[in-house]
Amino acid sequence: MDAGTDKPAASGETGIDPRYLHDWSGLERGTPRVLHRPRSTEEVAAIVAACDRDGSKITVQGGLTGLAGGAVPADGDVVINLERMNAIEHVDSLEGIMQVQAGATLQQVQLAAEAAGWYFPVDLGARGSCQVGGNASTNAGGIRVIRYGTMRDAVLGLEVVLADGSVVTSLTRLVKNSAGLDPRFLFIGSEGTLGIITRLTLRLQPKPGDTVTAFAALPSLDGVTSLLRDLRRALGPSLSAFEFMSTRFVDLSLRLTGVARPLETAAPWYVLLDATGAPGADVTPALHQALEHAMADGLVADCAVAANGAQGQRFWRVREGIPEILTELKPLINFDVGLPWVETRGFIERAEATLTARFPEATHLFFGHLGDNNIHVVSGPHRPVDFHAVDEIVYGELHGRRATISAEHGIGFIKKPFLHVTRSPEEIALLRRLKTALDLNATLNPGRVFD
Amino acid sequence: MDAGTDKPAASGETGIDPRYLHDWSGLERGTPRVLHRPRSTEEVAAIVAACDRDGSKITVQGGLTGLAGGAVPADGDVVINLERMNAIEHVDSLEGIMQVQAGATLQQVQLAAEAAGWYFPVDLGARGSCQVGGNASTNAGGIRVIRYGTMRDAVLGLEVVLADGSVVTSLTRLVKNSAGLDPRFLFIGSEGTLGIITRLTLRLQPKPGDTVTAFAALPSLDGVTSLLRDLRRALGPSLSAFEFMSTRFVDLSLRLTGVARPLETAAPWYVLLDATGAPGADVTPALHQALEHAMADGLVADCAVAANGAQGQRFWRVREGIPEILTELKPLINFDVGLPWVETRGFIERAEATLTARFPEATHLFFGHLGDNNIHVVSGPHRPVDFHAVDEIVYGELHGRRATISAEHGIGFIKKPFLHVTRSPEEIALLRRLKTALDLNATLNPGRVFD
Known part of the structure; x- marks a missing residue:
């Protein structure tokens, strides 16, 4: 049974599916008293108000993909899981703004943006399960932060249920607003300790152009930061990913994934990077030039620029060998x-x-x-x-x-x-x-x- | 006499220069009791602690360029003006990060960034007088927000004196930090009501490449937003300014400034825009193409792309006729x-x-x-x-x-x-x-x- 507005505390589920007891951290804590899966902000507010009255403790859950145990309930907790609040409420395709319920998965948001001709830049491996409310409450980032920032940069407004069950609707959709402190920043990154995020307005981005991927071998760790500085200066916002890996990481990933070695040159450090221009702009010449400078300066011992998207994806497979590595170790x-x-x-x-x-x-x-x-x-x-x-x-x-x-x-x-x-x-x-x-x-x- | 750490309330100035009684809003309120111009966070903390004990009210002042009267003191106030706390404490030229005292002017910050090979993107007409602490406390933006965001995006960390005189030093210098709620967002935009910002860590940007300016005549206001959507999509982060003006604005500015009319075509709305690429990249072809599309779509009736920087500056002079307009009206x-x-x-x-x-x-x-x-x-x-x-x-x-x-x-x-x-x-x-x-x-x- 679902939580209703009238008797929320009584209408939750008590024979709780074990999947609501864990997140990806593996932490175990206890057995909650009741699980609510509300469908609206009003239902969340009623549940929280009831807990405020009777002294119950609440554990808030999104997609349960966290790695720090924040969504794992303790004995006797009231669990509020937002998975049923997953509506994409509105997309403004003129301005590139979306309003969603907090339980929408990151992938739902990405696909809805894509369908409207826009792009939602926060991206993580857990995209199919993690929820945007959870992404906001932990200030998630992912691999495109260097270009687009974290959730803090993607969230324009929030609706929140406070601990007394009151609702603060601050679904601002303006890029710039100087009308006092912006309440959204109290809740982004505070991991559900100050309020429960129930709805969000999100800022979409123009769809990026083609991406060119490169793989480079570097003789020193100081060279890695110097290369990053030089690429930022040469490519500006076109530098859309910059991942470094130790040689042990690369060797283990290649062994476990069976991917072909991108470069024969042995080096203590490797860098995988993406350059992405505006649609129709080719950033390949600028990337080649920047990498040639880096080789001339001795920062890079050897490098390969992917000839096409498929080769770029093979380079990325080295970095994405993480699940195999985590299983191995x-x-x-x-x-x-x-x-x-x-x-x-x-x-x-x-x-x-x-x-x-x-x-x-x-x-x-x-x-x-x-x-x-x-x-x-x-x-x-x-x-x-x-x-x-x-x-x-x-x-x-x-x-x-x-x-x-x-x-x-x-x-x-x-x-x-x-x-x-x-x-x-x-x-x-x-x-x-x-x-x-x-x-x-x-x-x-x-x-x-x-x- | 300056505020000292020992007897701060007694050591301020009491014959107060009238320039500390006003900001650019013209609001008048009253005669403060004492003016302090501390040189350090410790002095600020001592003054605030003394006020906390004796019940005095504090008005915090930066460069006194505000337009909302926030820095104008009332009768009997203790004024803390930060103008002597203007040190550029550290520039990390590898990563592009600066640590400054809050009373440094915006222009000081811009010049120090430039000298280190970087760029500080927040920019306003008051740059020579306004202070970065005031910029942060009001979440200032300026003309490059479309590309770089506001102060909220430029501030990585803050040091703040709270109302009881305690000091919270949160001079984080990391782009990404998910260790709980980030305290900086309590103070950015809250106009000095929750704490006094005394030091900041700022994020610098790579120096941009050349800018190309265009001036366009548009038949409708809906066309203005459609053009903005299309340029964002075509140019991505290269679109670095987009200003619209009514025909009355343009006519009055041209009359008062004596600037030559950028376009002969009469239209109810005009747009002034900049495109800026990475260093060495020429965005002119992409801008031409986007504007041709807009003319073919009927969004733009006529447009001129500046042939060089000097012509671009003449286009900008139309928008920058504001001081003359404000005097006239x-x-x-x-x-x-x-x-x-x-x-x-x-x-x-x-x-x-x-x-x-x-x-x-x-x-x-x-x-x-x-x-x-x-x-x-x-x-x-x-x-x-x-x-x-x-x-x-x-x-x-x-x-x-x-x-x-x-x-x-x-x-x-x-x-x-x-x-x-x-x-x-x-x-x-x-x-x-x-x-x-x-x-x-x-x-x-x-x-x-x-x-």
Whole structure:
């Protein structure tokens, strides 16, 4: 039975399908009391108001693809899953703006944009399952952040249910609005702790032109950041992806996926990059010229520019060998840290040396969206008893580097013990004041991000 | 005498230069008790803590170029002017990131970026006087928003002094950070009501390539939005400015500035636009092609593409005739409303008809950065006694159009009576909860934005 407006707390499901007890993090917490799958903002508001009255704790769920455990319920929780609120309510094809319910999947949004002649640029592997409300609440990004930014840049307005069941509708659809603080930024990235996002207005982008992919071998990690600087300057917004990978990452991915090696030249670091122009514009000459400069400067030892889309996709298959790698190395730990470019080499060299010394049998891989400051570290296999020691090594190397423990996946439960690495006591105190102001009884997603 | 850390309240200036009593809005309020011009965050914190103890009210000042009266002090206020905190503290020329004190002028930031081989894209006419802290607190934008966004997109991190004198240093310098709610968004756009911004980390951009300017005559207002859609799709991020102007605006500007008419073809609407590629890329062919399509489609009646930079500057001089126009029409009212594109024609036609019927002797001009949803209305001359009636007509036409009363200048004091046009009671209640949570005694910039 569905939640109704009249008796919401009584109308949820109590024999709960186990798929609502987990996300992709694998974290296990407990058995919730009831599952609601409302169909409207009014239903969400009624459920939250009832919880506010009776003191129940709420876990909010989107597509359950999170990697930080934020959507995993505890014993006795009231679960609100937004999967039935998946309507594409309106597309303005003149201006390129869409209004949707929060439970629409990212893929639904992408396809609706495409059908209207536009493009929605946030994109992740979980696109078929993850929901835009969850994407907004975790400020998701993906592989096109270097060109288009994260969800924070894609969301123009929000409707939110607050912890007392009141509804704030701020479905602004303006690029520029200076009428006081913009409420949307309270809810983007706060992981459902300040309110439940129920509807969104999204900014679409013009469809991009053709993409040219290149694969480059680099002799040093400093060369990777120098190449990124030079390509940003030469290509401007045409630089639409820049992924770096360690040689261990590339070797393992090639072995597991069976893909042909894009370059014969051996090097400690590889970069995969895309250049994308406006429709009808060919960015290939500019890309060739920039890469020739980089080779002349010694930043790049060798490189290949894909002759066509199919070859470009084969280059990308190396980076997308991640599922095979994660299967091969498990039990593993997957980090999504972020650092200033000047700290990249120091962090990687020290973290790799310490991890290798302490866990010589495990494989430690470094790769990521460097243009967004994002470095992934995958380390495994490890015994679960060693997980904490691996965390301590990687997060310990972030201290003093103005880094973040999460550039992408969020804090949830899993990274909460390390929030202090990224946020000062004063910042956490400020976040706590906001939580108290908006949710005094800690009804919404209690225990996420900070205690 | 300057504020010191030990006895800040006693060490400010009491014989206050009249220039600290006004901003560019012309609003007059009263005589402050003391003026502080601190040199450091610690001095700001000490002054605020003293005010928190003795119940003084604080007016925060940047470059005093605001148009909404937000920096104008009242009788008995403690004024904190940030002009002495103008250091460019650090430029990372590898990654294109700058750390500055809040009192640095916009022009200082632009020049420091230029000197490091980068570009700071926020730009306004007041660049020589306005300060980046003020730019952030009002979420300033300017003429390049269509390509680069507003201050919200340029600020990566902030340091803020809260109402109790505590300091929150969140000088993040990462493009992507998903470690909980990002505190910077509480302070960008909230006009100094939640905290005083003392330092910022700013994101620089690669230097753009050459700009090509065009001037087009359009037979209809619907054609203006259709042209904008088509140019966005054809040029993508190369479309770097799109300004529309009514024929009255163009005629008056040409008469007052003496500039040669860019196009002989008479039309009710004109568009001035820039296309800017990456360095070394020539966007002229793509712009020509897009404009030819628009002429074939009947959207554009005639157009001229500037043959060189000097001609492009002459085209821009038409749009930049604003100071002469403002002098000619005063006493006038200058609006910076924002609307969805689909509402543009309805709003302008109705507002113009009503203004003309009610004030047939006055001139009513419509123009603006349409790509950012921003429409300026300038109406004058008016007797001061009629100002409120003009406000009522223009803001009244925004009702039901999902519009904003301020796309650019902020609310301050002057637009406060009309905030309800843009923000629902629920949104204002939410903003009030934040104000109460962070500044219970209303010490910081009291009376701005909302009561």
